[in-house]
Every structure is written in structure tokens, then in C-alpha cells.
Amino acid sequence: MTQKINGIVAVCGGVNIDIGGQSFAPLRERDSNPGHVHMSLGGVGRNIAHNLRLLGAPVELLTALGDDLYAGEVERSCAALGIGLEHALRVQRGRTSTYLFVSDADGDMALAVSDMTICDELTAAYFDAQRETLDAAALVVADANLPEEALAYLAETVRAPLFVDPVSVAKAGKLRGILGRIHTLKPNRLEAELLSGVTITDRSSAERAARELLSRGVRRVFLSLGTKGLLAAQEGQMLWQLPVHADVLSATGAGDAMMAALAWAHLRGSDLRQSAALGAAAAALAIESEETINPAMCAEAILSRAQG
Numbered sequence: 001m002t003q004k005i006n007g008i009v010a011v012c013g014g015v016n017i018d019i020g021g022q023s024f025a026p027l028r029e030r031d032s033n034p035g036h037v038h039m040s041l042g043g044v045g046r047n048i049a050h051n052l053r054l055l056g057a058p059v060e061l062l063t064a065l066g067d068d069l070y071a072g073e074v075e076r077s078c079a080a081l082g083i084g085l086e087h088a089l090r091v092q093r094g095r096t097s098t099y100l101f102v103s104d105a106d107g108d109m110a111l112a113v114s115d116m117t118i119c120d121e122l123t124a125a126y127f128d129a130q131r132e133t134l135d136a137a138a139l140v141v142a143d144a145n146l147p148e149e150a151l152a153y154l155a156e157t158v159r160a161p162l163f164v165d166p167v168s169v170a171k172a173g174k175l176r177g178i179l180g181r182i183h184t185l186k187p188n189r190l191e192a193e194l195l196s197g198v199t200i201t202d203r204s205s206a207e208r209a210a211r212e213l214l215s216r217g218v219r220r221v222f223l224s225l226g227t228k229g230l231l232a233a234q235e236g237q238m239l240w241q242l243p244v245h246a247d248v249l250s251a252t253g254a255g256d257a258m259m260a261a262l263a264w265a266h267l268r269g270s271d272l273r274q275s276a277a278l279g280a281a282a283a284a285l286a287i288e289s290e291e292t293i294n295p296a297m298c299a300e301a302i303l304s305r306a307q308g
Contacts, residue, residue: 007138008058008084009263012127012154013045013165014097014119014145015063017070018292022103027110041077042292043097044143044167044256051260051282053081054297057267060084060133062126064118066094087130094118119145124153134158141263144171155181161219161266165259166191180217184266186259186279187213188224206231207238220272222262222279224255232276241276244284244305253293257286261302274306281305 023035041050049059061083065071067090074096078085097119101112127134127150134140140158142151144167151174155162161183166172172191175182179195189200198209210221210233223231230241261282265275281302286294 007267008060008133008136009049009052009139009141009267010060010062010130010134010137010160011045011049011052011141012062012122012146012150013048013141013143014043014116015046015061015065015074016041016043016116017073017096017098018042019098019100020103021101022107023105025105027102027104039073040292041074042099044145044165045141046074047253047256047292048141048143048165048260048263049078049083050081050293051257051286051297052264053083054293054295055260055264055299055302057264058082058084060087060137062087062089062122062130062133064089064091064094064097064121064126066091066096066118068094068096070096070098087133089121089126091118091121094121116145120147122146122150124149126150127153128157131157134160139163139263139267141165141259143167144174146174148174148177151175152178163259163263163266165255166195169194179213182218184220184222184262185213185218186222186224186255186262188226188255192221192223200225203228203231203240207233210238220275222258222276224258224283230258230276230280232272234272237272239273239276241273241280244280246284246288248287249290250292251287253291254283254286256292257282257294257297264299277306278302 018040021037023033049061052059097116137160141163143165155178163184169190192209196209196212200206213221221233258279261278265278
């Protein structure tokens, strides 16, 4: 039987509308290319919230939406999933964050445009107005799409453990000043190198990077090295979690699934080893779906995968 989760998870981060086109034949520049176009919901914060709901955790999503048609798509999806949007910021005449990309016939991306300027509206003042929600949360998850001042505000004020996803090398630098207030950090190799100052070339250097992040105050580090595994570390303990076997269809969304599982594991009281196993299991399940969020994601599925 799935363990009941008490208290909400406040997820603070971005929501995207992803619009993708793939040509049927080699792309011709400056021309209309026959192909197919699809739209899906994305964004690191939204993806984490979606996975958390599938795992059974109550979620409140603190994000920014425009007043366009895409905002309606986000609202309908969150309502269907049971993700709370009551306290999301509605920006008049704003554009909901949108990612537009075009791929060639082989599936390789040829061009993309990312419009995430609405995330700049997620200021410290906005989060200060959400203090009641944040104070009531059992856990707060933030992604580095937020402005640096907002991340600093959350680090200084939230009472619950703060989990942070660096998102990318370009955005991870925002976290340098708040490492000492982060409970759980989930970087990949490049993000960990940036934040620790340690070049990672093998297991030994990965462990040095993790120790450096711990020395700067991070409580738990889950350093993802892809096919080489997951390094989990906290004061006095460091372990390696091998990847869980999966039939890969798409790697997109694996990191977001892992972060959701790490948050869910913490709420269940899992120790470092159990948390790493559950995170790896969720990532494996995620990459077995062509969709960013595997609809088969659930507590029973990752518990079974984690046990081997």
C-alpha cells in the first residue's frame, strides 16, 4: 500500500508550452517544409509538479502565466491533474513561456526560439505575497528559471527543506550564493563543475565535487552522471547508484522525474540510499516513454523498479 503523504509540496518554477515541428524531408531554408507540428506542456517546475502528482503528493504550483490561450491550456491540464494553481501569478498582456523548435527529418533539432521572459515576473515580492502557502508547505522545490533575487528570497525565508534543480549551466550560477541553505541539490556533471569548481572526469573527481558542495552547506547532493550512474552524498555518507535498466525511447524529462522522486522520497522519510534508488527508478521510467511525463509514473512503479 502506498504511504500517505502529509502536507503540500510547493513547486516554484517555470511552465512552458512546447511547440515542435518536424519536417518529412530534409529541411529547406527560407521555405515552407511539409511535416507535422505538435504542442505539449513542459517547463522544469511544471514537469516536477506533474510527476509529484502522479506519485500521490499534493502540489501547489507557484508560477507565472500570461493572459493568452496557452495559459488556458496550462490551467486545464493542472486542473485535470489536481495541481493547485490558485496562487499562480497572472500577468496581464503577458505571454506564457513558450519554446518553439524545428527538427529535421532525422529528428535532430535545427532551430529553436525560447521565450521565457515571463519568468522575470516571479520576483521576491511575488513570493513574499505567497508566504502563507510557503509556510504551510512540507517541502519547497525550486528551479533556477527563477530570478536570482527570488531564489535568494526562498533560501532565506522558507521553513521547509528547500530542493533546487539547477536547470542548466547558464542558470546554475544563480545558486552560488545560497548553497548553504539548500537541503537537496540535483546537478548534472557540468552544473556540479560550475558550482563546486572541480572538474569531473571520473568517480574520484565526482566525489571531490560532491564533498565541496557539502562543505558549502548543501545537505544532500544527487549528482547525475547519466549512464555512469548517480552519486548521492550527505555528511558522513557517499554512495553510487547504478542506472536502473530501461528501454530508452526519449531522455527528455528524466531529470525532472528524478527530482520529483527525490522530493517524494524525502516526504516518505527515505534515507540517502533509498532516495537515490527511487530517483534512479523514476528516471528509468521516464525515458521509457516518448512523452516528457510517462503516464505510467506512479508510486508502485518506482518502488518496484527501485527494488530491482
